[in-house]
Amino acid sequence: MSSSTQKEIKVGILGATGTVGQRFIQLLSTHPYFRLHALGASSRSAGQTYAAATKWKLATPIPEEVAGMVVSECDPSVEAFGECGVVFSGLDEKVGEIEDAFRRANLVVFSNAKNYRRDSLVPLIVPTVNPSHLSVVRAQQASLSLSKGYLVTNANCSTTCIVVPLRALELAFGPLKTVMVTTLQAISGAGYPGVSSLDILDNVVPYIGGEEEKIEWETNKILGGVTDGDDGFDLHAAGPGPINVSAHCNRVPVIDGHTACVSVAFQSGTKPSVEEVKKVLKGYKAEVVELGCPSAPKESIVLHEAQDRPQPRLDKDLYAGAAVHVGRVRECNVLDIKFVCMLDNVRLGAATSSVINAEYAVVKGFIQ
Ligand SMILES: NC(=O)c1ccc[n+]([C@@H]2O[C@H](COP(=O)([O-])OP(=O)(O)OC[C@H]3O[C@@H](n4cnc5c(N)ncnc54)[C@H](OP(=O)(O)O)[C@@H]3O)[C@@H](O)[C@H]2O)c1
Structure with missing residues (x-):
């Protein structure tokens, strides 16, 4: 079914007033078939119109149809949430139990928080890398006796940035x-x-508290496979063991756009040439792009040849912030190859990943 013939699906947002929540609202207000229907935030915001409750920080105005919507508590018994086919969450990790309550109320939840990423039955999906991990939600539903509800997470934003080029290289x-x-x-x-x-x-x-551990652990779950029977995950099934990942994380005075300097060694011990690596990165095709998911970028990896790119300010907005930018591909004289990558941390690093994951779930029949 193409996105123009897909019937509309009502969606809710938890944490709608926050940084990620605002991106959800911006992205979903022009979506071809997801329709904003319910907004939730803390008791500080509940009962107010969205315009009054939020400190809107995006350069485009609050969509007209959203400004007057009343924000409710993040409670699955709120009628409007019960009517939603999908609930997107930009909730803080401190209130992770709210997402679980929505799932147990038989709602489909796409989360950005860290709480359930390591759960053995919760897919951790970067849409341009491992959307097929979605199949494990059937085992999750069975374990909780749910007919419809499940929970899917997307990755830490820096992890998302590195795993896209790493997947291309590994393949x-x-x-x-x-x-x-x-x-x-x-x-x-x-x-x-x-x-x-x-x-x-x-x-x-x-x-950045907890960030290095997230990158080091999540990379292996995302690049790994699912077990036979779709009832769990192999932590990096592609190789004989997990990839050794070592991360240093720094906060810098940039508003949007995380950059990562990455060096990689392959198990084969054979160094590909810089030209071979560039060709592979440029040619990488993600399944969500091939399937025509409406929020997927035309190119999952944008390869830059200029010596001083990618740069957050110049590059993050291409394809509505849904691509990973890679540049400065060169030989590494310690490991095999090194490069710089960058992504919009609030779009592909958070809200956009959830939206593409949900689009994939629609295409694959996991959302009715
Ligand atoms: N920012 C990023 O680049 C990014 C990237 C990837 C993942 N994430 C993850 O996404 C999540 C949201 O991050 P953020 O940057 O958007 O945070 P944020 O700007 O602090 O927003 C937090 C949201 O959670 C709501 N909230 C807080 N306490 C609540 C409670 N007790 N009950 C109900 N709602 C509550 C807030 O509502 P009020 O306005 O009413 O307080 C607000 O809507 C976090 O788990 C974060 O780790 C963020």
Whole structure:
């Protein structure tokens, strides 16, 4: 079924007033078949119109049809949420039990929080890498005796940035052995109000709590496979063992757009040439693009040849922030190959990934 013939599906947003929630609203207000129907946030916001409750930070205005909608508590018994075919969550990790309550109320939840990413029956999906992991939701439903509801997470934003080029390289040159990554992460990644201006202006903060561990662990679940019977995940089934990932994470004074400097070694011990690597990155085709998911970017990886690209300010908006940008591909004299990658941390790094994951679920019959 094409997106023009797909019937409309009502959707709700949890954490609608936050940084990720605002991107959800912007993306979904022009979506071909998802229709904004319910908005939820904390008790501080509940009962107010969306325009009054949110500190809107995007350059486009609040969509007219959303400004007057009344924000409710994040409670699955709210009638409007019960009518939704999909609930997107931009909720803080501190209130992870809310997402579980929505799932147990038989609602389909696409989450951005870290809480369930390591759950053995919850898919951790980067849409341009491993959407087929969605199949495990049937085992999740069986384990909780749910006929319709399930929960899917997307990855930490920096993990999303690196796994797209890593998947392309692994498919072409075989399993990865070692990945060394140093990130330069935007302040919007910390939500609103986030890092104080006195801490971040004219500065680099060489610590983001929990971030390095997320990159080191999530990479293996995403690049791994699902078990026979679709009832769990192999932590990196492509190789004889998990990939050794080592991360350094830094907060830098950029508003949107996380950059990562990555060095990679392959298990084969054979170094591909820089030209071979560039060809593979440029030619990478993601299933969600081939399937015509409406929010998927035309190119999952945009390869830059200019020596000083990618740059967050210049590159993050291409394809509505849904691509990973890769540049500075060169030989590594310690590992095999190195490059720089960048993504919009609030779009592909959060809201856009959830929306494409849900579009894939619609195409594959996981959402009615
Ligand atoms: N920002 C990014 O780049 C990014 C990227 C990937 C993943 N994430 C993840 O996405 C999630 C949201 O991040 P964010 O940056 O959007 O955070 P944020 O700007 O702080 O927004 C948090 C949202 O959660 C709501 N909320 C807070 N406490 C609540 C409660 N007790 N009950 C119901 N709602 C509550 C807030 O509502 P009120 O306005 O009413 O307080 C707000 O809508 C986090 O788990 C984060 O780790 C963020």
